[in-house]
Amino acid sequence: MSNNLLKLGFTLALAFGVTQAQAETRITYKSAKSASSYYQMGVQIAEAIKAGSDGEMIVTVEESQGSVQNVMEAKARGGDYVFTTPPVLVSLAQGGKAMFEGKGDPKFDEIRALFPIPSLTMHFVMSKKSGVTDFAGMEGKTILLGKGSFGATEGEKYLKQFGLEGKIDLAEVELSNAVAALKNGQIDGFVTAGSWPAPNVIEAAASSDVHVLSLNDDQIAQTKRAKLVIPAGTYAGQEEDIATTSLPVAAFTTTAMDDDTAYTLTKTFWEQKAGMGEDAPWWNGVDQALMANITGKLHPGAVRYYKEAGIELTDAQQ
Structure with missing residues (x-):
């Protein structure tokens, strides 16, 4: 094989690799301690998102010491960060109250919900x-x-x-x-x-x-x-x-996440939920009624999905 053909083959392989990398969206999902049921849920969500997106969205589950830590890290994380916490903790963080007193940050105002998980x-x-x-x-x-x-x-x-x-x-x-x-x-x-x-x-x-x-x-x-x-x-x-x-507990991200990613994450979660419930019954307790427990704003990408799906949202959620 000539050097030119070898170079062409290498260039095509490199281009293909770049295209694959560009097509793949990577998400970090921060949940709970590795021994907890909520960590197991994170693993199930990661598998469901990968399967539901045909491998275009890869979710890495990250261990956490708890919901307060998850919220605190929203200050420094980027658009690939998803975390779980009770909605009430987001409200407290945004108001600088209770465990967040003296630790307020404008970044907390950018937290947005995606979907509910088991309470x-x-x-x-x-x-x-x-x-x-x-x-x-x-x-x-x-x-x-x-x-x-x-x-x-x-x-x-x-x-x-x-x-x-x-x-x-x-x-x-x-x-x-x-x-x-x-x-x-x-x-x-x-x-x-x-x-x-x-x-x-x-x-x-x-x-x-x-x-x-x-x-x-x-x-x-x-x-x-x-x-x-x-x-x-x-x-x-x-x-x-x-x-x-x-x-109530929900999955959150921030406005740093682009709308299309938030839309795909939310859509894929709901589409895969029934399948997850067959393997782990706790998912069967998650339905549209739990949306009422999300008291803060939803991510615009998630809002797009809920409107398409005909799921009613409150004014405060939009």
Whole structure:
């Protein structure tokens, strides 16, 4: 082969490689700790986006220490940054309140939502042996709250609101050992927050008889959280719907992301959601109704998709 032909072949190969690189959009998706269900969701989203875009959009999942860190990093990240957080934290960041006091930044005003993901859902899981079927029945029982998590903080708040502060024994057991502790009678119940169906609640219901407590409307109003109903049959032995509370969570980016990328991400997520639900049931709890929980602005690219899909948006979201 002549040198000219070799050069031509090299040039064509290089040009093809450049074209491929240009056609491929890379996204960083920052979710949660690698051991959490939300990290698993990130991996599922990454796989779904790749499949749904025929490999034109590649999502790399990045571990995070939590939602506050995710929001803070929006100040310095570029247009390829997607992160998950409860919408309320975005509002707090934009207002420089609570954990963001003294840490405000104009970049926070550029945060925009894309789509909802499974909510952080409260579960109060009691052994059937304990005989507890409502919150009043928890008095004198041994309960595992865990430490440092949203579920632990929220659970402690609810127990106080419902008049149980100082009236229950708090178990000094790690939440990761909750199912075993419940099974061997070391505790009467545990509190956990996560997507539903929650893996540890599935395990508890499958390995021993449990009762997941429902909150009444007055209790839900006291918590000032969104009401969520877990349908009957979600967990083994669960014959009735469970009324509980949730903290909505969504995927966000910033205005640095171009409209076409935000549009494709949002469109592909919704188109792939049913398939994700076949592999992981927690996606089946995500529907258009969760859009109402996104209180801030949506990315213009996402807005384009929702209008095309006929999904109604509020004035505040546009």
